[in-house]
Amino acid sequence: MEPTTLMGPSNPLGYPAPYWFLVLFKVLGFTLHMIPMNLWYAGIIVAMVLSWRGDAHARRVSHRLMKPMPVIIALGVNFGIVPLLFLQVAYYKVFYPATILMAWPWLAIIVLLTVAYYGVYVYVAGLRQGDEGITAWRRAVGWLTAVLFLVMGFLFSNAFSLMTRVEAWPKLWQTTSVAGAPLGIALNVDDPALWPRWLMMFGLALTTTGAYIAVDAGLLARGESDPYRRAAMRIALKVYAVGLIWFAAFGSWYVFGTWPAELREMMFSEPWVVLTGLTAIAPGLPGLLILMGRRKVTPQWAALVGGAQFLVIALNAVSRQVVQNVELRPYLDVTAERVNIQWSPLILFLLLFVAGLGVVAWMLRKMVSRGEPVVSGG
Amino acid sequence: MHYPWWYVPFLTSPMLIAVISVLHVIVSHYAVGGGLFLAVETRYAYRTGNSAYLSYLREHAWFFILVTVVYGAITGVGIWWTIGLASPLATEMLIHTFVFGWAMEYVFFVLEIASAFIFYYYWGRLEPKTHQVIGWIYAASAWMSLVLITGITAFMLNPGAWPEHLTFWVGFFNPQFIPQVLARTGGAFLLASLYVYLHAAFKAKDQELRDLIGLRSARPALWGAILVIVGGLGWYLALPESARAALEAASVLNVLMVLIFVITVAVFVMLYLGPYRHPGWLSPGFAILFFAFGVAAITTGEYIREAVRKPYIIYNVVLGHQVLVDEVPRLRQSGFLEGGTWTRAFVAHHYPQVMNGKEIDESRLLQLPEADQRKLGEVLFQYHCNDCHAQTRGFSAVGQLMRGWTPEMVRTVVEQPEKVHFFMPPWSGTPEEAELLTKYLLRIAEPAPGGMRYGEQRINRESSRLDAQRRSNDHSRRVDRVARR
Numbered sequence: 001m002e003p004t005t006l007m008g009p010s011n012p013l014g015y016p017a018p019y020w021f022l023v024l025f026k027v028l029g030f031t032l033h034m035i036p037m038n039l040w041y042a043g044i045i046v047a048m049v050l051s052w053r054g055d056a057h058a059r060r061v062s063h064r065l066m067k068p069m070p071v072i073i074a075l076g077v078n079f080g081i082v083p084l085l086f087l088q089v090a091y092y093k094v095f096y097p098a099t100i101l102m103a104w105p106w107l108a109i110i111v112l113l114t115v116a117y118y119g120v121y122v123y124v125a126g127l128r129q130g131d132e133g134i135t136a137w138r139r140a141v142g143w144l145t146a147v148l149f150l151v152m153g154f155l156f157s158n159a160f161s162l163m164t165r166v167e168a169w170p171k172l173w174q175t176t177s178v179a180g181a182p183l184g185i186a187l188n189v190d191d192p193a194l195w196p197r198w199l200m201m202f203g204l205a206l207t208t209t210g211a212y213i214a215v216d217a218g219l220l221a222r223g224e225s226d227p228y229r230r231a232a233m234r235i236a237l238k239v240y241a242v243g244l245i246w247f248a249a250f251g252s253w254y255v256f257g258t259w260p261a262e263l264r265e266m267m268f269s270e271p272w273v274v275l276t277g278l279t280a281i282a283p284g285l286p287g288l289l290i291l292m293g294r295r296k297v298t299p300q301w302a303a304l305v306g307g308a309q310f311l312v313i314a315l316n317a318v319s320r321q322v323v324q325n326v327e328l329r330p331y332l333d334v335t336a337e338r339v340n341i342q343w344s345p346l347i348l349f350l351l352l353f354v355a356g357l358g359v360v361a362w363m364l365r366k367m368v369s370r371g372e373p374v375v376s377g378g
Numbered sequence: 379m380h381y382p383w384w385y386v387p388f389l390t391s392p393m394l395i396a397v398i399s400v401l402h403v404i405v406s407h408y409a410v411g412g413g414l415f416l417a418v419e420t421r422y423a424y425r426t427g428n429s430a431y432l433s434y435l436r437e438h439a440w441f442f443i444l445v446t447v448v449y450g451a452i453t454g455v456g457i458w459w460t461i462g463l464a465s466p467l468a469t470e471m472l473i474h475t476f477v478f479g480w481a482m483e484y485v486f487f488v489l490e491i492a493s494a495f496i497f498y499y500y501w502g503r504l505e506p507k508t509h510q511v512i513g514w515i516y517a518a519s520a521w522m523s524l525v526l527i528t529g530i531t532a533f534m535l536n537p538g539a540w541p542e543h544l545t546f547w548v549g550f551f552n553p554q555f556i557p558q559v560l561a562r563t564g565g566a567f568l569l570a571s572l573y574v575y576l577h578a579a580f581k582a583k584d585q586e587l588r589d590l591i592g593l594r595s596a597r598p599a600l601w602g603a604i605l606v607i608v609g610g611l612g613w614y615l616a617l618p619e620s621a622r623a624a625l626e627a628a629s630v631l632n633v634l635m636v637l638i639f640v641i642t643v644a645v646f647v648m649l650y651l652g653p654y655r656h657p658g659w660l661s662p663g664f665a666i667l668f669f670a671f672g673v674a675a676i677t678t679g680e681y682i683r684e685a686v687r688k689p690y691i692i693y694n695v696v697l698g699h700q701v702l703v704d705e706v707p708r709l710r711q712s713g714f715l716e717g718g719t720w721t722r723a724f725v726a727h728h729y730p731q732v733m734n735g736k737e738i739d740e741s742r743l744l745q746l747p748e749a750d751q752r753k754l755g756e757v758l759f760q761y762h763c764n765d766c767h768a769q770t771r772g773f774s775a776v777g778q779l780m781r782g783w784t785p786e787m788v789r790t791v792v793e794q795p796e797k798v799h800f801f802m803p804p805w806s807g808t809p810e811e812a813e814l815l816t817k818y819l820l821r822i823a824e825p826a827p828g829g830m831r832y833g834e835q836r837i838n839r840e841s842s843r844l845d846a847q848r849r850s851n852d853h854s855r856r857v858d859r860v861a862r863r
Contacts, residue, residue, distance in 0.1 A: 001727050008380035008719045012702070013474040013544065025481075071499075074447050074491045077455065081484045088462070088473050096381045096466040103384045103463045107394075110456040117448045170727075173382065173720075179753065180724040181385035181760035184463070345478035345546045349485070356485040360492050363512060367496050370503040 001170040004331055007093050014338035015089065017346055022090045023321060029082030031317045034204075035310070036076030039212055040069065041153050042205035044120070044146040046239055051134065051142075057231035060224070063127055064216055064232075065209070066142075069120050077113070090334050091163065098163040101172050103184025105155050112148045112155075119145035150202075157198040162188040164327035196254035203250055204316060206243025207283050210236045211309035214290045218302020226297075233294040240287045247283055263326050272322060279319040282312045379700050379718035381466040383761050388772035391464035392765055396684060398456045400677045404569070405450035406524075407562065407676060411570025411602070412442050413490075413520040416497070417513035419594060424506045430587050434578070439498045441577050447494060451487075467700045468534075468691040475540075475549055476530045483526040489519040524562055532558040534692045535683065536618050541694055557612025564605025565676055568645070571599035572665075572672040575653065579665035585658070592657030596649055603646045606675075613683075618693055621686040624801045631685055634678050641675040688766070688801040697803040698765045706806050713740050714762060714807030715754065721761055725754070743810045748817070755818025758811055766802075770822050780819060782826025789816045 015022060043065055050062035088095055099106045123142040126133035134142075162168065165188060172186040188194055217224075217232035224232075255264065267276045286308040293301035325334065384391040416439055423431040461469045473480070493516035497509065504512070532554035533540065540549040578591040614622070625631050648668060652659045689698045696702060701709065709717040715725050716738040725738050729750065732742040743754065759769070763776065770777035780788060792812045795802035805812060 001723060005723045005726070006719060011470055011474050013471070016474060016477050016546075070447075071491075071495050074451065074495070075488075077451060078484065078487045078491055081455075081487065082481065084458075085473070085477060085480050085484070088469070089477050092466075092470050092473070096462060096470065100382045100384050100463055100466065103391075107456075107459055107463065110398075110452060110459055113455075114449065114452045117452065121444065121448070170723075174727075177382075178385050179756035179760050180720060181383040181757075181764065184384050184386070340544075342478060342546045345482075349478045349481045352482050352485045356489055359489055359515060363492055363496050363515070366504060366508050366512070367500055370500055 001174075003166045003169055006097065006166065006169050006173075007331055008097075010337055011092065014340040016340065016342040017089075018339055018341065019090060019335045019337070021346075022086045026083045026086040026090065027314075027317050027321050029079065029086065030320075031310070031314045033076060033079040033083055034313045034317065035208065036072045036079060038205035038208035038313070039065075039072050040076060040120075040149050042202055042243070043072075043209040043212065044069065044142070044149060046206070046209050048139075048142050048146050050235065052139070054235075057228055058235060059131060060228055061213055061232050061235050064221065065213065066120070066124055067127055070117075070124060073117055073120060090337075091328075091332075093332055094163045094166065094328060097169060099159055100184060101169065101176070101182050101186040102155075102158060102162060102188070103182070105185075105187060106159055107184075109152050109155050112152050116145040116148035116152070119148070153201060154198055157194055157201065158188045160324075161191050161194050161197060162186075164324055165191055165193075166328075166331045193254060193258035196250045196258060200247060200250040200254050203243050203245075203247030204283070204313070206246055207240050207286065208243075208309055208313065210238075210240030210243055210290065211286045211305050213239060214286075214293075215302045215306040218293070218297045218305070219299045229297045230294065233290065233297055237287075237290045237294055240290055244283055244287050251280070259323075263323065266326060267319075267323070275315070275319055275322065279315045282308075282315050286312060379467070379705075379714070379721065379761055380470075381700070382720045383700070383764060384463050385760055385764060386464075388768055390764055390766065390768055390773050393773055395457065395460045395464050396681065398453060398460050399684070400680055402450070402453035402457055403680050404673050404676055405445055406454060407566040407569040408442075408573045409446035409450045409490075410520045410524045410563070411566030411568070411598075412446065412573060413494075413513075413517040414567070415570045415574060415595065415598070416442065417510070417517040418598075420513050421510050422594070424510060428590075430584065431590060434582055434587060434591065436498070436501050437581055438574065438577055439501065441581075443494055443498055445573075447491065451491075465691055465700070467702070468696040471692060471696055471702075472530060472534070475544075475546065476533075478546065479526050479530055479550060483523050486519040486523040486526070490516055490523065493519065521563070521566075524566065525559055528558045528562055529555055531683075534690075535621065535687055536616055536693055537695060553616040554613065557609045557616055559609070560605050561609025561613060561679075564602040564607075564609055565679070567598045567602025568606060569602075569672050569676060571595040571602065571649075571653075572645075572669045575660055575665040576669045579660055579662040588660050589657035592653035592660040596652075596654035596657075599649050600646065600654065603642060603649065606642060606679075610679075617686065620689075620800060621693075624686045624688055625682070627801070628685070631682060634682050638675055638678045638682065641671055641678070645671050645675060689796065689803040697806075699762050699803045699806065700765065701803070701806050706804055709806040710808065712808075713738055714758060714811055715743075716740070717806075718761055721757055724757055729754070740808045740810045744813060751814050752818045752821055754811075755814040755816070755821075758807065758815045759818055762803075762806065762815070770824070776819060777822045777824050780823035783820075783823055785816065785820055788819050788823065789813075792816050792819065 047062040047065040047069075050058040050065075054062065119141045123134070123138050123145065126135065126138040162172075168188065168191065172188075173182055176183050176186045213232055213236035217229045217236065221229055221232065255267075259267070266272055286305050289301065289305045289308055293305070328334065386394065416435060420432070420435055422428075423435055493512050496504075497512045497516055500512075501509065529550040529552070533549050533552045536552055536554045537549055538552040540552065574591060574595045578588055582588045582591055614625075617625070625635060645668070648671070652664060652668070687693060690696065690703075691698055691700075694703055697706070705717065715721040722738060726733050726736075729746065732739055732746065734742075744751065746754070759776075766774060767779070768775040780791075789812065791798050792815050793805055793809070796804040807815075
């Protein structure tokens with residue numbers, strides 16, 4: 001079966017904004033989403049390991065990593081709305097079929113997320129009582145949530161790799177459908193790119209967790225002692241180093257072991273080679289900054305680490321977008337849709353976006369001027 | 379049709395939307411009303427210097443975050459997930475029309491999340507004035523998200539002049555917009571008070587404090603009930619004719635309409651006699667009963683709101699079987715199997731003998747062996763009927779609905795479903811395809827239940843006696859004739 005025959009007709013309304021606008025917000029939104037997402041993806045496991053095997057400083061790092069996790073998850077889930085929204089506008093022809101083919105696993109994310117999110121609250125509630133509050137069952141809940149987030153990551157990797165692997169649809173469809181209607185039980189597990197892609201993302205998440213620990217130690221943990229902050233920087237460096245090695249190993253497998261020759265050729269020739277190179281080497285920068293600043297922890301240095309990691313994530317998001325478009329090229333030209341710009345809603349959205357940022361900034365200013373929050377209840 | 383159809387045995391996939399929506403709305407209304415409650419009451423508590431009440435409000439804010447930020451937010455995402463899976467064409471149309479509406483809602487979501495956490499976690503650390511402002515930022519953002527999503531959901535029931543203009547604002551400010559905003563705002567006030575009662579009945583131990591909570595929350599709840607009724611009336615008046623007819627024709631909707639009216643009145647009376655006149659009645663049992671009534675009213679209302687749209691998902695734009703209204707004439711001409719991306723691919727792969735180049739030759743469909751014709755009938759069933767009907771068992775299963783039907787009866791419904799029941803989508807295929815579907819349906823239709831008597835046995839006995847008598851008379855006449863010869 002010719003996979004292109006499974007590509008539905010174009011929407012008669014056309015894009016409500018130029019393609020570049022849609023993809024800009026998709027990539028920007030994904031970058032913003034990746035920061036908190038990385039923290040729950042790898043951060044919870046790191047926190048659990050530190051709490052289980054670490055010394056007093058490591059347990060304190062674990063505590064500080066988990067305490068804001070309910071807020072991080074809430075923000076991350078919300079930040080995920082924008083990229084998914086613009087993805088559904090521009091990539092609807094591939095997004096809906098791919099997720100319908102794996103409907104049950106895709107829908108299971110909602111259930112898993114609910115359980116994991118409440119699990120985080122259960123764990124964090126124990127932190128109120130210090131180390132003693134982390135009883136065996138709370139620890140078990142913490143590990144369970146860490147595993148659930150990994151499973152969710154795996155399911156997301158499935159959906160987004162299946163979205164571009166249109167050639168796999170016919171077989172998956174035929175083997176998991178009743179009279180042409182999918183049962184929604186397919187997974188993209190026979191895609192050689194799935195595993196390295198999923199694992200590579202975990203490596204990136206580890207680096208973000210390492211960078212976050214460094215930012216927390218330098219910028220947010222003003223009430224903590226100097227020895228703690230130096231210990232936290234050492235832990236940040238270790239976590240970052242593990243993440244960097246992991247990212248390099250699985251990233252290499254992904255790029256050199258699974259990319260089609262055409263894609264690799266394009267990404268390694270002008271002008272894309274610059275982007276590929278920057279995406280590959282950028283994670284070294286925050287690692288270097290953590291290494292250099294580990295002895296004298298200053299807020300400025302920590303902010304620099306945070307900024308550098310933001311750059312790493314943004315480069316990754318841009319590269320992913322370029323690769324996604326190249327992978328889809330044989331089946332779909334996302335730039336060929338007619339455009340019917342909704343000017344006034346677009347402008348109103350931008351105005352509200354800016355105003356919203358202003359209000360959030362005002363609230364954060366008020367918050368920061370009052371020091372650390374009261375943790376009662378969680 | 380543009381997309382693969384997700385087959386969920388027994389339940390049908392769109393019913394998952396209903397399930398998740400119901401689970402969501404009982405919290406999403408509280409997320410709006412509860413925010414207003416916290417903003418207004420925190421201000422009151424600061425103004426009156428009532429530290430006991432402030433302390434209770436802080437406890438309530440924690441409960442509020444646990445319920446709304448986790449469960450409410452994730453089930454909200456869950457609706458989005460499910461509509462994309464079970465109703466992809468309508469979702470595609472909605473997102474292409476209202477992407478900036480959703481994007482604006484996202485801005486308010488972020489404000490909600492940030493303000494809710496700061497409001498709770500910095501309680502007692504912020505200046506009272508700043509604390510109150512942040513509470514109001516949450517309340518305003520939550521209400522704005524209600525307004526934005528209501529514009530989109532109301533559009534689905536009655537898009538007004540949108541099909542002629544195709545512009546955002548004409549679609550957003552549709553005839554159902556104001557009535558539904560009123561009803562939902564009222565529902566938010568009402569449900570929030572019921573949540574407060576439920577929480578306070580268990581958590582506020584001091585009788586004086588409980589009386590204060592009961593009294594303070596009664597007034598918004600009463601206003602909420604009035605808004606629900608006013609909005610509900612407006613909703614009814616702004617219904618398209620088909621939706622109003624569906625409300626009157628479908629027995630389940632009749633019953634539910636009466637039910638929602640009775641429950642709303644009961645809640646109103648209970649509010650007046652209970653927390654408003656006798657705040658001391660606020661016991662856990664009373665609060666649980668109250669809450670159950672409120673949840674029943676909200677969920678019933680949601681179900682009715684969804685059900686009356688039939689046969690459309692978006693009125694006059696997208697039909698229930700995932701077909702654009704404008705596509706129906708073409709599909710009747712060239713075929714439903716041919717018009718559907720995935721159905722055409724199915725036929726081309728499994729039955730290349732009916733293909734003429736890249737197109738399906740409809741005239742060859744009825745030349746296939748019977749078993750293959752029924753198989754294609756099943757494909758048609760999945761893509762044309764399974765939105766609303768399970769196969770042999772489950773939600774509105776056709777195997778059960780067509781018990782004992784004759785081929786003519788089945789064929790009539792297949793060829794003209796919209797004439798038999800106006801709330802069914804029109805047949806969107808060729809006569810050949812209607813024949814395929816008929817053959818499949820006859821295969822899965824159960825026989826009429828046995829043992830049912832309508833007096834036929836007596837009628838049959840009587841007619842047998844008359845037949846026997848007639849035969850006997852004929853025989854006698856023949857014998858006489860022979861004898862005369």
